[in-house]
Amino acid sequence: MAPEVNPQAGLAESLNLPAAEARPGNGRSPKALLKSVFREDRFFLILSVFIGVFSGLAVVCFRFAIGWGRLYLLGTGAVLSPTRLLLAPTLTGLVIAVLVIHVFPLARGSGVNQTKAALYIYNGYIPFRTAIGKFITAALAIGSGQSLGPEDPSLQIGASIASMMGRRMRLSRDRMRLIAPVGAAAGLAAAFNAPISAVLFVIEEVIGRWSAGILGSVVLSAVSSVVVMRLFLGSESLFRIPAVQLERPSELIAYAILGIVGGVASVVFSLGITTFRPKFKALPRWTQYFQPALAGLLIGIIAWLGAPQVMGAGYEAMDEAMHGRFTWQFLAILAALKIVATLFSFVSGTPGGMFAPTLFIGAMLGAAVGGAEHVVLPHLTGSPGTYALVGMGVLFAGFLRAPMTSVFMVLEVSGNYSIILPVIVANTIAYVISRGLQPIAIFDVLTRQDGLELPSMEEQREEGVLHVEDAMRTADGLVLDAQETVEQNLVKVEPAKEEEFLVRLPSGWSSVSKQQVRALVDAGKGGASLGSQLAIREIPFLHPDLALETALRYVDRWPLVPVVSRADVRHLEGVISQRDVLERYREFGES
Amino acid sequence: MVELHEDMPITDRRLGLRLSIKQQPVMLALVAALGVLFFLAVAGLSRAYHAQREALGERWFSRGVADLNGKRYDSAMTEFRSALLYSPDNFDYQLNLAEALIGLKRTGEAYSYLVNLWEEQPENGVVNLELARIAAQRKQTEQAQRYYHNAIYAVWPGNQEEKRRETRLELIEYLLSINLRAQAQAELIALQENLGDDPAQQRRVGELFLQAQDYEHALAAYRLSLKIERHNEAALAGAGRAALELGQYSLAERYLQAAVAENPNDAQSAERLKTTQLVLRMDPFRHGISVAERDRAVMEAFAIAGQRLSSCATPKGPNVPATGQPNLADSWAKMKPTVSRQELRRNPDLAERAMDLVFEVERQTSANCGTPSEADQALLLISQSHEGN
Numbered sequence: 001m002a003p004e005v006n007p008q009a010g011l012a013e014s015l016n017l018p019a020a021e022a023r024p025g026n027g028r029s030p031k032a033l034l035k036s037v038f039r040e041d042r043f044f045l046i047l048s049v050f051i052g053v054f055s056g057l058a059v060v061c062f063r064f065a066i067g068w069g070r071l072y073l074l075g076t077g078a079v080l081s082p083t084r085l086l087l088a089p090t091l092t093g094l095v096i097a098v099l100v101i102h103v104f105p106l107a108r109g110s111g112v113n114q115t116k117a118a119l120y121i122y123n124g125y126i127p128f129r130t131a132i133g134k135f136i137t138a139a140l141a142i143g144s145g146q147s148l149g150p151e152d153p154s155l156q157i158g159a160s161i162a163s164m165m166g167r168r169m170r171l172s173r174d175r176m177r178l179i180a181p182v183g184a185a186a187g188l189a190a191a192f193n194a195p196i197s198a199v200l201f202v203i204e205e206v207i208g209r210w211s212a213g214i215l216g217s218v219v220l221s222a223v224s225s226v227v228v229m230r231l232f233l234g235s236e237s238l239f240r241i242p243a244v245q246l247e248r249p250s251e252l253i254a255y256a257i258l259g260i261v262g263g264v265a266s267v268v269f270s271l272g273i274t275t276f277r278p279k280f281k282a283l284p285r286w287t288q289y290f291q292p293a294l295a296g297l298l299i300g301i302i303a304w305l306g307a308p309q310v311m312g313a314g315y316e317a318m319d320e321a322m323h324g325r326f327t328w329q330f331l332a333i334l335a336a337l338k339i340v341a342t343l344f345s346f347v348s349g350t351p352g353g354m355f356a357p358t359l360f361i362g363a364m365l366g367a368a369v370g371g372a373e374h375v376v377l378p379h380l381t382g383s384p385g386t387y388a389l390v391g392m393g394v395l396f397a398g399f400l401r402a403p404m405t406s407v408f409m410v411l412e413v414s415g416n417y418s419i420i421l422p423v424i425v426a427n428t429i430a431y432v433i434s435r436g437l438q439p440i441a442i443f444d445v446l447t448r449q450d451g452l453e454l455p456s457m458e459e460q461r462e463e464g465v466l467h468v469e470d471a472m473r474t475a476d477g478l479v480l481d482a483q484e485t486v487e488q489n490l491v492k493v494e495p496a497k498e499e500e501f502l503v504r505l506p507s508g509w510s511s512v513s514k515q516q517v518r519a520l521v522d523a524g525k526g527g528a529s530l531g532s533q534l535a536i537r538e539i540p541f542l543h544p545d546l547a548l549e550t551a552l553r554y555v556d557r558w559p560l561v562p563v564v565s566r567a568d569v570r571h572l573e574g575v576i577s578q579r580d581v582l583e584r585y586r587e588f589g590e591s
Numbered sequence: 592m593v594e595l596h597e598d599m600p601i602t603d604r605r606l607g608l609r610l611s612i613k614q615q616p617v618m619l620a621l622v623a624a625l626g627v628l629f630f631l632a633v634a635g636l637s638r639a640y641h642a643q644r645e646a647l648g649e650r651w652f653s654r655g656v657a658d659l660n661g662k663r664y665d666s667a668m669t670e671f672r673s674a675l676l677y678s679p680d681n682f683d684y685q686l687n688l689a690e691a692l693i694g695l696k697r698t699g700e701a702y703s704y705l706v707n708l709w710e711e712q713p714e715n716g717v718v719n720l721e722l723a724r725i726a727a728q729r730k731q732t733e734q735a736q737r738y739y740h741n742a743i744y745a746v747w748p749g750n751q752e753e754k755r756r757e758t759r760l761e762l763i764e765y766l767l768s769i770n771l772r773a774q775a776q777a778e779l780i781a782l783q784e785n786l787g788d789d790p791a792q793q794r795r796v797g798e799l800f801l802q803a804q805d806y807e808h809a810l811a812a813y814r815l816s817l818k819i820e821r822h823n824e825a826a827l828a829g830a831g832r833a834a835l836e837l838g839q840y841s842l843a844e845r846y847l848q849a850a851v852a853e854n855p856n857d858a859q860s861a862e863r864l865k866t867t868q869l870v871l872r873m874d875p876f877r878h879g880i881s882v883a884e885r886d887r888a889v890m891e892a893f894a895i896a897g898q899r900l901s902s903c904a905t906p907k908g909p910n911v912p913a914t915g916q917p918n919l920a921d922s923w924a925k926m927k928p929t930v931s932r933q934e935l936r937r938n939p940d941l942a943e944r945a946m947d948l949v950f951e952v953e954r955q956t957s958a959n960c961g962t963p964s965e966a967d968q969a970l971l972l973i974s975q976s977h978e979g980n
Contacts (some may be wrong), residue, residue: 078672
């Protein structure tokens, strides 16, 4: 009796799928459907949206906390009383020190490196207590006027929330490692109100690579957090952007000068932090109780002496600078004072971010340079706002060393594409100067000072990649003709030092050893064409532009691999062997 | 390199485990419920936060408005800045801050606020007017005119027509102050068309027309004003002056007499009346006079011109050149014997020639010999009037 044939089962078999999944229409079983929906990659995407929502809500609360902190600690007016100016940051500094030393030790610093450490060291683990600690201490610090920003703490709060959700959902180790950056993007996007910049920053500085697996999650979380944030705080960007224009391309020179000044300022700022931070940390432990207070007192004195703009994140002052409300001399002074204030706030171990101060310094410096240039060359058309915006990007590129993010951040914040040329010119110059004068980026120096060995995204980006052309050699005397007889080819190979040879076939390449040619002659096949006697018909070939690691896949199986032109595979550019590859790697390692 | 710290308090050592399918929907539902709760809590917080900030902003703003009205610009500025902390985009806060800054003469800062406000509301009358004033202060004439015109056609709170009228009046005054009389006249004509019958406004316009040297429109404006207020001294004086400038001496005399009667202390009108009466008395070409009267006027004018020439022969200072007078003096001396009642009767053209010489003497001496006497001034006016005819 013939067996009964199930056509659907047959289809499933042919597609190598379980029968249930291959059923057309809605014939899936509920279990299979659930399994399909909650496949870990899809589940991770759904979870990313939740991470974004929770991070957005947390960042909104964080902003409220900073606002209330400012209100109750410094007062409600624009002009602050000297008593509050001096006492609020000082006394709050003492409270913050106690909290950081005794309750939330992991809340120190900005939060970017902690998130990187979660990704590369702790398998995505960030204690939720860190988020709470960061929330409280950073809100107190920024609210009391410490010269720090809310973006990096928001990033860490987002990462911490994501980490906790990932643990509760029992994600796999691979997913857990990726979940912190997903939360970080959400936190940063909500803090900046700029999802593209947040995604780019996380890719550029935290993850370090573009990966389809993570990109979707990062984007989803960033977008959902920004949506939530805008529901409560409005869709306005951090600054009210004035009209931005570039009327004459020759004015790019003015922005190039800004790039040079910004690059040098970035190095000064960066060197200040990297020099003083270990010195402050090396002071006796009891001094750590007073370091944030002293930083606060210093900032209070600066504010009391006439520059209250340096207190806190400084968005209002940036806004004013963009709208041309300060003289260029005062702008330059503000930039210098902010460097000093932020330096002491940060190295004292006060929790808070570096993004806002960086943008502040950049905005002031940009507007100052623009103002000074206007004095010398009154025909320049760029407004103070344009220079301030470009200045922000310049410091972002020079100090934080995130060139891509710096360009997109300015575009996203300004909403004006016409500013792209000045931004690219100035940022590139600042980045090159900063890279030249201080080879290691600030975040990498900080991690090394903390005794961690996290991968440097900048070094990874700039790491030289070896190509096949770097290891190949010329094929002189190594190519035999398949149409010629074995004996004719033996005459060619006998005097050669090499043992392996390539054979040019009508349709490609093959290879043969000297010994094989001799054996064919000995076997009486010397009169036959070499092509007809080859054991291996065709061998793979490489192109000069391929990464050298690609060659490694072939050179152990084929002793000599042809390197051919992409335009004509019969045109031989060179040959490569395992020894050539290894030799090149050895030389590269030594250099 | 990725390392796992042994001492790390990783709660879940089962990271490698696959997810439990059965638990995931439940967990997601729980997370969603938690999210809703969190959302509601943040919504409550947000309402409280924004309400508090709004209240603070309003409080500072109302203080600022009180100080601005009391011209305490410094305090007002600080208070508006404080209000802006809570609502950085608030239009009224920014506008009032700009006004306080203008009060403090910090026009640069005020300008930056106003420009931003203009970008937001280019049709706002107050913003355009303030920008126009700043541009006028900075001597940016084109910009000032542009902003004034924007303000004239802008949206104003309250009585829009009145604001527009006042703005145009301000523009006219500005144009007159920089000697752009033709543009001022054009604006005045446009203003007059929309002015209505308010006598005070007509007087104001008449005065501006006088400043713009558009005497016909000035006279018309004063006449409109006098239709309603017949005895208004300012309108009478203005109309008299306009008529005098137009050479309508009889009319000028009437208005000026009435003006002096209304206000005997009006010295300017009295002076003008005197001149007008002199002109009327000395003009030999006026209609309806007898031959004898005409001859008398010619002889009187000729004698006055002679006196003027002789007084001018000795320069009154280094800046008073006496060039040109010798020829005129010769001509005058040559003609003098002929200017007599008999000769004027016998030769009717003589009066014309004598008066031509008189006018020439008065014109040249007025340019070179200092301030003319009242009689000389009257002769000059007669000469202008005669040339006009």
